[in-house]
Amino acid sequence: MKANIQPKVTLIGAGPGDPDLITVKGVKALKKAHVILYDSLVNRELLNYASEKAIKIFVGKRKGYHSHSQDEINKLIVTNAFEYGNVVRLKGGDPFIFGRGAEEIDYIESFGIETAVVSGISSSMAVPASQGISLTKRGVSESFWVITGTTSERKLSNDVYLAAQSTATVVILMGMSKLNEIVTLFKKFKKGNIPAAIIQNGTTKNEKIGLGTIDSILDVVAHKKLTSPAIIVIGEVVGESARLRSFYEEILSKNINLEYC
Numbered sequence: 448m449k450a451n452i453q454p455k456v457t458l459i460g461a462g463p464g465d466p467d468l469i470t471v472k473g474v475k476a477l478k479k480a481h482v483i484l485y486d487s488l489v490n491r492e493l494l495n496y497a498s499e500k501a502i503k504i505f506v507g508k509r510k511g512y513h514s515h516s517q518d519e520i521n522k523l524i525v526t527n528a529f530e531y532g533n534v535v536r537l538k539g540g541d542p543f544i545f546g547r548g549a550e551e552i553d554y555i556e557s558f559g560i561e562t563a564v565v566s567g568i569s570s571s572m573a574v575p576a577s578q579g580i581s582l583t584k585r586g587v588s589e590s591f592w593v594i595t596g597t598t599s600e601r602k603l604s605n606d607v608y609l610a611a612q613s614t615a616t617v618v619i620l621m622g623m624s625k626l627n628e629i630v631t632l633f634k635k636f637k638k639g640n641i642p643a644a645i646i647q648n649g650t651t652k653n654e655k656i657g658l659g660t661i662d663s664i665l666d667v668v669a670h671k672k673l674t675s676p677a678i679i680v681i682g683e684v685v686g687e688s689a690r691l692r693s694f695y696e697e698i699l700s701k702n703i704n705l706e707y708c
């Protein structure tokens with residue numbers, strides 16, 4: 448470690464995609480960074496807050512680029528902190544919501560390096576909100592579950608099975624490759640008529656949305672060619688959104704099972 452270097456790592460949540468959805472505290476920390484390691488879901492415009500001299504390192508997965516393993520990222524964070532001092536780890540959404548933020552903190556602190564976390568606005572809340580979907584609503588939904596569709600063993604989380612039996616709003620991240628299984632589960636618990644929305648690249652100019660019910664959502668996804676990154680929102684609150692309500696009123700009144708919005 449160079450003399451006068453005070454290693455410190457700050458994990459910052461970059462928000463869901465819209466660059467205005469970062470916190471003021473996050474912007475202040477970005478301005479002070481000597482090195483920024485950022486992920487693929489981070490809006491690049493946020494790097495404009497950093498000093499021109501700051502070193503910016505992309506560590507996400509992107510077609511045509513080497514994708515860094517979590518081990519490589521951990522090591523890069525630590526070596527840069529010892530070399531340059533103030534490192535910012537800029538992560539999509541919130542670092543502690545399926546962001547591996549806790550793993551990074553544990554690794555960094557094992558080297559005696561000071562860490563800080565600046566929460567971000569998670570896609571799990573901001574993306575539904577951008578479509579007027581209130582995850583809880585008096586008289587409609589008393590809770591919401593945020594679940595990963597794909598566990599570290601690449602399986603569908605058992606929590607989806609539990610959530611499908613509840614009356615909660617269910618928000619599933621990283622679930623597109625498991626959508627078939629998810630739909631089968633909800634049908635098993637007689638939830639075929641429950642509204643479901645899939646929102647891809649939410650809060651960005653590339654946002655795409657597909658609306659339907661559990662019974663129709665696979666056809667909607669195929670028709671609209673929806674892919675990751677997307678979140679799946681299942682629950683009566685989807686049909687209660689002021690922006691989406693007319694769509695659902697129409698399918699209910701005509702008893703149409705499949706519609707494209």
Ligand SMILES: C[S@@+](CC[C@H](N)C(=O)[O-])C[C@H]1O[C@@H](n2cnc3c(N)ncnc32)[C@H](O)[C@@H]1O
Binds near residue numbers: 464544568621648677
């Ligand atoms: C590794 S998780 C990271 C989640 C992040 N920490 C957060 O709080 O939003 C990545 C998943 O989040 C969801 N996601 C993140 N940003 C999104 C966006 N703008 N629109 C839709 N889904 C998004 C997708 O399900 C994506 O596969």
